[in-house]
Amino acid sequence: MIYLIYVISLIAVYGILTISLNLAVGYTGILSLAQAAFMGIGAYSAAILLTQYGFNFFSTLLVGMAIAGLVSWGLAWATLRLKGDYYVIASFGFQIIIYNIFLNWIDLTRGPFGIRHIPPPQAFGFSFLGPQRYALFTVACLVVCLWVARRLGESPYGKVLRAIREDEAAAASIGKNVSQYKISIFMVAAMLASVGGALYASLITYIDPFTFTIHESIFILALVIIGGSGNVYGSVVGAAVLISLPEMLRFLDVPTTVASPIREILYGALMIIFLRLRPKGLLPERITSGVRR
Amino acid sequence: MNRDNNYFRVEGLSKAFGGLQAVENATFQVEKGKLTSLIGPNGAGKTTMFDLISGFLAADEGRILFKSQELVQRKPHEIVSLGMARTFQHLGLFNQLSVWDNIFLALPGKRRECLWGVFLPRWFLRHEERILEERTREILSFLGLGEKAGERVANLSWGDQKLVSIGRLLATDGEFLLLDEPASGLSDEQIEHLKSLLRGLVSKGKTILLIDHNMEAVMDISDWVIVLNFGKIIAEGKPGEILANEEVVRIYLGV
Amino acid sequence: MEFWLFLQLLINGIIVGSLYALLGISFTAIFAPTKIFHFMHASVYVFSGYFLYQFAMGWGWPLPLSILIAVLLAGIMGVLAEQIIYSPLRRMGAGSMEMLLSSFGGYVVLQNLILLIWKSDPRTVKIPEVLKNGIPVGLLTFTPLDILIIITSGIALLGVVLFMRHTKIGKAMRAVENDPMGATIIGIPTQRVRFVSFFLGSILVAVAAAFIVIDKGLEPTIGVNAVLVATVAMIVGGVGSYSGAALAGLMIGIAENLGIWQIPSEWKNTITFCVLVLFILFRPRGFFGHRMTRYEG
Numbered sequence: 001m002i003y004l005i006y007v008i009s010l011i012a013v014y015g016i017l018t019i020s021l022n023l024a025v026g027y028t029g030i031l032s033l034a035q036a037a038f039m040g041i042g043a044y045s046a047a048i049l050l051t052q053y054g055f056n057f058f059s060t061l062l063v064g065m066a067i068a069g070l071v072s073w074g075l076a077w078a079t080l081r082l083k084g085d086y087y088v089i090a091s092f093g094f095q096i097i098i099y100n101i102f103l104n105w106i107d108l109t110r111g112p113f114g115i116r117h118i119p120p121p122q123a124f125g126f127s128f129l130g131p132q133r134y135a136l137f138t139v140a141c142l143v144v145c146l147w148v149a150r151r152l153g154e155s156p157y158g159k160v161l162r163a164i165r166e167d168e169a170a171a172a173s174i175g176k177n178v179s180q181y182k183i184s185i186f187m188v189a190a191m192l193a194s195v196g197g198a199l200y201a202s203l204i205t206y207i208d209p210f211t212f213t214i215h216e217s218i219f220i221l222a223l224v225i226i227g228g229s230g231n232v233y234g235s236v237v238g239a240a241v242l243i244s245l246p247e248m249l250r251f252l253d254v255p256t257t258v259a260s261p262i263r264e265i266l267y268g269a270l271m272i273i274f275l276r277l278r279p280k281g282l283l284p285e286r287i288t289s290g291v292r293r
Numbered sequence: 294m295n296r297d298n299n300y301f302r303v304e305g306l307s308k309a310f311g312g313l314q315a316v317e318n319a320t321f322q323v324e325k326g327k328l329t330s331l332i333g334p335n336g337a338g339k340t341t342m343f344d345l346i347s348g349f350l351a352a353d354e355g356r357i358l359f360k361s362q363e364l365v366q367r368k369p370h371e372i373v374s375l376g377m378a379r380t381f382q383h384l385g386l387f388n389q390l391s392v393w394d395n396i397f398l399a400l401p402g403k404r405r406e407c408l409w410g411v412f413l414p415r416w417f418l419r420h421e422e423r424i425l426e427e428r429t430r431e432i433l434s435f436l437g438l439g440e441k442a443g444e445r446v447a448n449l450s451w452g453d454q455k456l457v458s459i460g461r462l463l464a465t466d467g468e469f470l471l472l473d474e475p476a477s478g479l480s481d482e483q484i485e486h487l488k489s490l491l492r493g494l495v496s497k498g499k500t501i502l503l504i505d506h507n508m509e510a511v512m513d514i515s516d517w518v519i520v521l522n523f524g525k526i527i528a529e530g531k532p533g534e535i536l537a538n539e540e541v542v543r544i545y546l547g548v
Numbered sequence: 549m550e551f552w553l554f555l556q557l558l559i560n561g562i563i564v565g566s567l568y569a570l571l572g573i574s575f576t577a578i579f580a581p582t583k584i585f586h587f588m589h590a591s592v593y594v595f596s597g598y599f600l601y602q603f604a605m606g607w608g609w610p611l612p613l614s615i616l617i618a619v620l621l622a623g624i625m626g627v628l629a630e631q632i633i634y635s636p637l638r639r640m641g642a643g644s645m646e647m648l649l650s651s652f653g654g655y656v657v658l659q660n661l662i663l664l665i666w667k668s669d670p671r672t673v674k675i676p677e678v679l680k681n682g683i684p685v686g687l688l689t690f691t692p693l694d695i696l697i698i699i700t701s702g703i704a705l706l707g708v709v710l711f712m713r714h715t716k717i718g719k720a721m722r723a724v725e726n727d728p729m730g731a732t733i734i735g736i737p738t739q740r741v742r743f744v745s746f747f748l749g750s751i752l753v754a755v756a757a758a759f760i761v762i763d764k765g766l767e768p769t770i771g772v773n774a775v776l777v778a779t780v781a782m783i784v785g786g787v788g789s790y791s792g793a794a795l796a797g798l799m800i801g802i803a804e805n806l807g808i809w810q811i812p813s814e815w816k817n818t819i820t821f822c823v824l825v826l827f828i829l830f831r832p833r834g835f836f837g838h839r840m841t842r843y844e845g
Contacts, residue, residue: 031645078829085585085644089779090828093821096776100818155411156403163387163398169349170385174399174465175373184408214772218652225649257667261660268656275650276636289391291443 005131006203007247011240012138013199016145018223018235020192025221026230026285027153028185029165033217034075034091035193037098038068040212042194043201044102047115050202057121057202064194071098072190076183095214102209114208118201138199142236145192149232152188154288161185162287219264222271230285237282242267299361300325300500301469306355308345308524315341317524319355323469323517328491328501330511332535333521334544339504340382342521343471346502347379348372359469374401378467382474384458388447392438392457395446397429399464432460451478459490470494472503476510488514508545512536520544556688557805563694565801566701567756571774572781572793573708574752578626580725580788581745583644587651588629589753589778590771591658596622596754597761597770598662601671611675619754626750629654630742655771662768671766697759704752705794712790717744725788753778773817780824786834795835 017039024030045064049055055063079090102109109115120129121137152158163171164178172178201207227238246263250256274281301323308316316338323329331339344350346357348369357364364372387395403425404410405418433439436456441449446457455475462470475491476484484507492514495501505511511518512532520528520541528538535541578586596618603614633650675693682689712718717740724731724741732738753774760770781800785792800823804816811819827834 029645031648078825082828082832085583085648086783086828086832088585088648089783090825092776092779093824093828096821097818097825100815100821104812104814104818152411156406157408157411159390159394159398160406162390166387166389167385169369170381170387172349172369173347173373173379173381173385174461175370175378175401176398177368177370188408215656218656221649221652222656258664261663264660265657265664268653268660271653271656272633272650275642275646275653276640279642279646285389287389287391287394289393289443289445290397291391291393 002131003247005135007244009131009135009138009203011236011243012135012142013196013203014220014223014239014243015142015236016199017193017196017220018227018239019145019149019232020189020196021220022224022227022229022232022235023149023152023192024186024189025224026228027158027165028161028182030080030182030186031088031221032091032186032189033088033214033221034095034098035189035220036212036214036216037095038072038190038193039197039200039216039220040098040102040209041068041071041190042197043207043212044109044115044197045194046198046201047118047207048108050119051115051117057198061195061198064198065191068190068194069187072187073183076186077179080182080186081179092214095217099209099213102212109209112208112210114206115201116206118205118207120202134203138203141195141199145195146232146236148192153230153232157181159287159290219267222267224281226267226270226274226281228281228283228285229279230287231281231283234281234283241282242270298322298324299358301360301502302356302358303346304356304358306342306345306357307353308341308350309353314524316345319521319524319526321519321526321529323500323502325500326495326498327516328495328503328514329517329519330515331502331504331519331521332506332508332511337521338524339521340473341524343379343473343504347377347471373465373467376467377469377471378462378465379471380458380462380473380475382477384454386446386454386457386461389445391443391445392433392449392460393429393442395457396432396460396464397425399461400425400428401466429464432463435463436460452480452483455479455483455487463494468498469500469502472501472505474505475503476505476507484510552688554806554809557809558802559688559690559694561802561805562798563690563697563801564805565798566698567759567797568777568781568801569794569797570701570704570752570756570759571778572785572797573705573790574749574756575775575778576749576782576785576788576790576793577708577752578745578749579782581721582630582634582724582742583728584634585644585648585651585779586629586634586746586749587648587775588633588654588658589626589749590775591655592622592625592629592750593753593757593774594662594768594771595625595658596757597766598666598671600758600761601666601673601766604673605671611673615758618758619751622754622757623747623751626746627743630746635742659768659771666768668768671761673761673766675762693759693763697763700755700759701794704755705790708748708752708790711748717741721745776824777820780820780827782834783824783832784827784834786836789834789836792834792836 017035021032021035024032042064045067046057046060049060049063050057075091075094079087082090103111105111120134160171160176160181163176164181168178223238223242224235226242227236228234242263245266246259249259249262304320306316306319307314319342331342333339341350345352346364348364348367348371352365359375359377362375387398404421405413433442436459438453438456438460441453446454449457475487479487488510491501515532518529518532518535519526520535522544528535528541575589578584578589599618599621600614603609603617604611633654634647637646637650682691712722720736720741721744723736724738777800781793781797785794785796800820803823804820807816807819
């Protein structure tokens with residue numbers, strides 16, 4: 001039972017991560033391979049500040065978001081004006097650089113040894129210690145995240161993002177500062193990913209650099225595609241399906257060395273299949289028209 | 294015709310791609326409140342010229358002056374804010390969005406349209422919204438698209454899509470409009486409709502520069518015609534003069 | 549002393565750089581004509597290594613034969629990837645994003661197949677000792693294997709350049725690279741070009757894999773790094789330029805090795821990718837590439 005609650009928390013965390021990437025990829029058409037890097041920034045900020053400096057969880061969230069925001073601004077400003085493929089390659093390079101920093105800046109991150117004993121958040125003297133409470137907390141965060149993403153998608157700002165996804169040149173031709181929009185949504189996506197990372201750190205209570213690799217970025221990308229590019233509820237569904245699956249396999253006594261690759265093969269194959277047969281994903285995007293008679 | 298105006302001028306404009314000189318030392322003017330056409334055989338550099346003027350390509354050499362402002366180093370959205378707007382040959386409409394959205398998006402001055410606007414309550418800036426909605430309805434009815442406002446653009450016919458692209462152009466409130474092949478793919482009846490629409494815009498004070506291959510339509514509605522061949526301007530003048538120009542005729546008939 | 553150390557590092561750099569050059573050329577062969585960012589190249593690379601291991605160590609085949617078969621299988625894998633993953637998308641009218649995403653999916657599937665079949669332990673391939681015996685020259689050492697690497701890369705580059713200039717299909721590949729629309733119109737067999745492009749790129753990367761496996765050992769995770777280096781070499785050299793990619797690869801190898809003089813070796817990787825990011829920012833066309841426009845088409 002406790003295990004099930006743990007899985008729910010994990011789904012909530014990955015739901016947030018998937019939604020964050022969906023904002024960039026699904027709404028705006030920015031394919032980024034750097035999401036795991038921002039997740040890692042949030043996770044390490046939380047881990048370091050919580051274990052070494054006794055920060056309050058919410059402050060660490062803000063710090064993580066601030067760092068992610070700053071870093072993502074730099075990356076976006078520098079690379080988003082480039083043609084599609086070159087931007088992806090830059091995000092690829094960036095992801096590797098950040099991973100290397102996590103791995104090698106041992107003074108800060110303890111490198112491959114990782115950081116242990118990360119405590120859960122506390123608010124107003126109420127601790128979220130314990131799986132049920134933490135599950136409640138993460139699900140609450142997910143709900144907030146969904147609300148933000150929904151609002152964003154249905155706002156005039158969100159319409160401009162869709163326009164940019166459809167045809168950047170056309171969006172520029174009607175006076176939209178395309179770079180600015182892309183940079184701003186990219187920052188939002190990065191900050192949201194850092195929140196997911198912080199929640200992840202508190203949930204698993206141990207982090208090391210090996211979680212925040214390009215493989216993780218690709219995994220989150222797969223969740224976006226399978227769940228439905230442009231539909232944030234789909235992101236949650238996608239996360240639910242693909243996270244619960246290996247856990248179910250584990251239930252059936254399949255060893256991890258086999259269960260893990262099987263889960264990966266499954267999501268890789270699903271990604272290919274969905275792109276071919278059902279590019280809209282599990283839940284297609286629905287854009288409401290703003291018509292007012 | 295006052296040929297020494299300061300409304301819009303291109304001077305010594307050049308652009309090369311690798312070894313190919315797409316536009317070579319082009320110099321011309323567009324007079325305010327008139328309809329000027331840019332014609333020439335395929336590959337003559339017309340769309341490149343448009344891309345240079347509207348900021349989608351950076352010129353190698355030369356100047357572009359619009360209301361005494363230099364356009365060459367500017368980004369497309371900046372140029373739009375100066376009062377120039379363009380269409381694309383491929384239309385570039387936002388296919389997954391509705392007709393209404395396509396036009397509404399092009400309206401300038403929407404303070405709600407930024408990231409912070411996402412979290413504003415709906416009643417904030419409602420007054421501004423109402424004005425914009427009214428304007429959208431105006432444009433839709435002007436073009437006869439009122440019934441189709443909620444339709445996704447991808448589901449419309451080419452002719453209707455063309456109308457939406459013009460609607461989007463009008464919504465920008467630009468005073469200098471660049472139209473890239475507006476008549477392509479239209480029936481004769483639709484072209485007549487288009488011709489009167491464009492002349493109507495000019496009579497309301499808009500300045501138009503257009504590219505098209507439909508020679509009859511071009512000569513019918515233009516006040517001034519500029520002929521381009523292999524990136525160079527080889528002739529310009531009133532439609533009658535151009536039709537009588539031997540070199541132009543030769544180029545078009547491929548003799 | 550210092551001088552000899554510098555020279556040794558330089559030589560090491562050239563050796564590694566030759567392999568990087570090979571990677572860069574292999575990736576260019578695929579990306580330049582098809583414009584597909586073939587991330588699964590990493591899988592072909594890693595699989596070549598495991599094929600080699602399986603044939604030479606698992607089944608005891610003679611080494612040269614193992615290498616040959618592994619390389620050929622890699623070529624086939626590349627072509628299959630094109631047929632199974634990219635072609636159907638292309639026919640559907642899918643854009644480069646869908647291609648890239650599918651490539652990732654394919655990489656993940658193949659990567660985990662490797663984990664299932666061979667587990668994640670590092671492997672080595674044994675080769676005749678004589679090839680690994682250091683030959684001292686003054687205060688430097690290098691091995692016959694190192695010389696073989698440099699020579700093979702040189703031959704590969706020469707071969708590719710000659711192929712592109714003097715064979716019909718090579719020239720067709722160049723034509724498609726410069727003007728895909730025009731090439732189709734004048735009747736160039738684009739399907740055959742794609743076929744050759746993927747086959748060529750894959751066998752080249754397999755050769756690089758063979759050397760690296762022999763020299764340094766085999767692990768499932770080496771693919772990503774290889775693709776990254778290949779990409780960096782291709783971009784820094786200028787997309788479409790084979791000699792540029794080779795030169796860039798060489799430069800990266802030298803920079804990495806000289807770099808550890810001053811910078812701790814674990815940051816080697818980071819330096820390479822910082823170089824990449826810098827080039828993308830300030831000179832996206834690399835050494836020998838064409839200038840890029842902002843909104844194309």
